[in-house]
Amino acid sequence: MAAPRSVYACDPDRSRGRQFVEAPSRTRSPFRRDCDRVIHSTAFRRLKHKTQVFVFHEGDHYRTRLTHSLEVAQIARALARQLGLDEDLTETLALAHDLGHPPFGHAGERALDACLRGHGGFDHNAHTLRVVTSLEHRYPEFDGLNLTWESLEGIVKHNGPLTARDGSPLGRYREHGIPVGIAEFVVAYDLELWSFASLEAQIAAIADDIAYDAHDIDDGLRAGLFQIDDLKEIPVTAAIIAEIDAQYSGLDESRRGAELVRELISHLIGAVVLEAHRRLALVRPASAEDVRHQNEALIAFPDETREAEAAIKAFLKVRMYRHERVMRVMRDAEQLVSDLFARYQGDPATLPAEWLPPESRSEDEAGRARRIGNFIAGMTDRFALTEHQRLFDSTPDLR
Template sequence: MSVGMAAPRAPFSCDPDRSRGRLVAEPPSRTRSAFRRDCDRVIHSTAFRRLKHKTQVFVFHEGDHYRTRLTHSLEVAQIARALARQFGLDEDLTETLALAHDLGHPPFGHAGERALDRCLERHGGFDHNAQALRVVTSLEQRYPEFDGLNLTWEALEGIVKHNGPLHQPIPVGIAQFNESYDLELGSYASLEAQVAAVADDIAYDAHDIDDGLRAGLFAVDDLKEIPLIAAMIGEIDRHYPGLDDIRRGAELVRDLISYLIADVAAEAAARLDRAKPMSPHDVRRHGAPLIGFSAEAAAAEKTIKTFLWHHMYRHERVMKVMREAERIVVDLFERYRNDPAALPPEWRDGHDGEGECARRIGNFIAGMTDRFALTEHHRLFDSTPDLR
């Protein structure tokens, strides 16, 4: 089967008609499957809209052409659906998990996550997957009969386990929720969740290269230190001699995405052929992921990540902005903790203990966009970093 061709529904896919249901029972929709309903709820959530102004690597005002958490999530969903279609998986559940995977990220990307983790160190720390679970189970408040989005069990499972089984110490938030609604944390997630996870890797590897080139942090020819990339650049230069670097970079990104998708498709087909799962239960109990890169592609992908770590994520220009962004998050947390009146009325501490108060402040900050965090800091402090 060629990449992109739809396969019939596979027996190991998640069937919305056999979903384990929702925490709060609801009548089924007459026009949408349970998983399509999940996806639509994610898309219409306020947390999803806020991803528009949340950092992927570059803070929003550095330029309109860089990825944000929102555009990254859309790109992950496109790749994930392409893979799900080929294997006969449920595309709606796959899309739900791809679009929801970053809902728990705070402002300023991983810098914001590091800062919040330090601020909440004595209260269980901060984990973006646990925060995503909080968002979809309690922090979104749009419906009259429940807090959160009341997603299906399969969607919640995929949000917390798309990177694999969870072992001790299980992040605060996930552990607490699991006490009342068992997500079987020790098993692997569905193939739909596994597809969303590998699509995330493909998207941010390729598109961080694209953003790094656009930002001038490195040039196309610098990427030749990666053997796989060097071969791709050689082919591009042979086919298009004299091509300018903007188009060379764009063609390279397309070639890399195509290579990684084709590799995952071939590797997953081989793993599924050996394992022969006949149900989602078989997938969860298999003991190893069934969706992933081949050994060759995994080694190449690791080399790409290493290159990006040294040339982009740890670039002094990026690090300078991220250090200042961390300071903004810590400043806000300390101000709200010491002066609860600085919080909006609905977020102010009532009779909560210290830990609950700290988590409430963490939830408020985690929901901020980069822009709102800067605005709040400017409101509360005499001097705010420019983050440029």
């Protein structure tokens, strides 16, 4: 049952608006409109053929970026409903959070970051912002999707503030600074990088973690990288497995695994809701703006669950992400992306006509490199493979 609307929920009627002024919709709230624009975007459709862990042709049953995003949205809406938050904004951020991922998952991101190291690097959150503010070309009066301020804020800050109040970078941005795509955008349209994002954005972030943990276990089991009983080395999954075995003696492995995934998701959602209520009761925010000015995230795992969730990630890192079968394919994928970048940079005429700069516009080396990076980042796995086959005599099989 849905909780009553909370005072600290983002109110679509009080949105800070859009970068380019538009007449309001007669039938949809601003946040519902944002979500619909994400769903109808070209970048969202491309997620169907972008790697999560397994490359698309390894099997139809493994997650892709698209199915992952849909699962994140389902979990995020469940959390938002229980906390009385705006479900449309939450869904927008859940569905949009991976729009900036390049082909071949984190392997593609590592390769592009290396290729662009001398020109600001590559950051998938920054590229998501670039997609929704400039690279989508669907509307006659502006580039991008012209999402509300709240949606843009959530895309950029769902994992927390990027800077201190004085503008100095925080966390993983301390070493290399704020990604160029974000730094350039906020000069013209301030997203207040020093503050926390809304609770809706914080929920989208933690729903991403829950979905990762659950569906990577599911995909790892399906791929035969580990067995259900191997997960007994993690206390939280061991307890769930024991309950399943006690209730369903002799259950086949397929259903046993599905029940484990289902119960794990329920366990993690319940833990987040309890911790959110505890933190909200302590600080008593009176508005969404109060949430932004807190000193910590208000949506989080309780300490015990955070340790359990970290143990799941540690298990998956060793048994799945670093498995030689996965690593071999990802090494080949990194090389493929690097090959494409070098070829386009050395011979720009090999780019499609629509990705060549207008003859009237001069372009420096950094601008050309970022344009090539934008093109590659938008590729699906299979289009990247097709391009490599077009441009090179030998292309890795990625199996």
